[in-house]
Amino acid sequence: MSGEIMPNVIGVLHARSEAVLPVVTRQTVNQIECFERALRAAGSPARFLPEVAVLPYDVADCFRTLRRVIAEHPQICINWTGGTKIMSYAARRLAEEMQLHALYVNTASREILFEDLGSQNRYTDLIDSARLNLNVLVYLSAGGHRVEGADTLASFRQRCTPDPALVRAATFILDTNSLERTDLYRLAEAENQSYRPRALDGNFLHALIQARLIQPAANSREYFLSPETLLHPFYLQSPQKQNAAFLRGTFIEVFLWDQIKSRSAVDDVAWHVVLNPGETGRIVELDLMMASDGRFLVLECKSSVELNELGDLIEEQYARTRQIGRLFGQWVLYVHRHRDEFNRPGAADIIRSQEQKARHYGGCLMWQDDLPELPIKVSEMLVSGVAAP
Known part of the structure; x- marks a missing residue:
């Protein structure tokens, strides 16, 4: 095991291993718990045997320790993908010397090399995400x-799937005109005093009530923000604050969830994922995450940004994705504004340069102009491993 354990996870899942014997160092022994949680998220029942520690840069120790392990487990299959180069070299050499089965996970090409070193039979298989159940929770774990x-995969999917009433409300809100948007902003302020909308029709209002965003007041056609919510609470925010934020802008997260879920080849889409709750300095809230074809993607939504903020947002999204998933993650920064809304001199050139910067950082900067194509571009990024042009 080394800094990136997804190759270990993929190897166990692909080989359908019944047991796992981790070879670790003093620095990587604490990853075993993450390794096991990732396997459980994928549905693997493999049991874990006591780990074996080696000195990562001492070739003699690696040979000596691994030789002993192999003697105790003669049917072992060696995954020599991880570890230091010395660990990997020793594992592969011993597999050949003792004529074992071995595998190597090539994440770049999404292939697994299998070797039966007794018969010298070698073949490659593609990493099949669906068969291996490489879902979002696996990558996060x-x-x-x-x-x-997310005590279980089922509970994770239930929590990270928006209620259909929220999806319907988000679809109504997306297509609002200026008068309707004014009503929504006034409703978002209706905590202690009711508001009578001027432009929202009955179907629109009914959708907002069904989504528990607003509730009728005593006076006819007047409404308050609902004190209940179908949204997941952000830390230190009341249900009313959550509902107000949805009316003002966070509805776009739910709308994009529905678009990607229904109009792309990606089935594993999670909404409002909260990482490391209760861990000071490690809490992260992610708008959308999705996994497919051996990769995952983080999508961050912004309802409004200034051009001079784009550079920092791109770097932040790149760093966050690397922190979450290291080599396997990709990202999209979606801004819910049209490119031509920016009237400052040189705006078009700034936007083009920031879009290029996003591609250079392995991601993609998208705008409301791109909304019809967003589900397709997300699919392309997950399949190709690069940002869609």
Whole structure:
């Protein structure tokens, strides 16, 4: 095991291993818990045997320790993908010397090399995400993160799937005109005093009530913000604050969840994922996450930004994705504004340069102009491993 344990996870899942014997160092022994949680998230029942520690840069110790382990487990299959180069070299050499089965996970090409070194039979298989059940929770667990509301994969999916009433309300809100948007902003302020909308029709208002965003007041056609919510609370925010934020802008997260879920080839889409709850300095709230074809993608939504903020936002999204998933993650920064809304001199050039910067950082900067194509671009990024042009 080394800094990136997804190759270990993929190897166990692909080989359908019944047991796992981790070879670790003093620095990587604490990853075993993450390794096991990732396997459980994928549905693997493999049991864990006591770990074996080696000195990562001492080739003699690696040979000596691994030789002993192999003698105790003669049917072992060696995954020599991880560890230091010395650990990997010793494992592969001993597999050949003792004519074992071995595998190597090539994450760049999404292939696994299998070797029967007794018969010299070698072949490669593609990493099949669907068969291996490489879902979002697997990647997060392998990255060392705990996820709020994710005791099991079923509970994670239930928590990270928006209620259909929220999806319907988000669809109504997306298509609002200026008068309707004014009503929504006034409703978002209706905590202690009711508001009578001027432009929202009955179907629109009914959708907001069904989504528990607003509730009728005593006076006819007047409404308050609902004190209940179908949204997941951000830390230190009341249900009313959550509902107000949805009316003002966070509805776009739910709308994009629905668009990607229904219009792309990606089935594993999670909404409002909270990482490491209760851990000071490690709490992260992610708008959308999705996994497919051996990779995952983080999508951050912004309802409004200034051009001079884009550079920092791009770097922040890149760093956050690397922190969450290291080599396997990709990202999209979606801004819910049209490019031509920015009237400052040189705005078009600034936007083009920031879009190029996003691609250079392995991600993609998208705008409201790109909304119809967003689900397709997300699919392309997950399949190709690069930002869609």
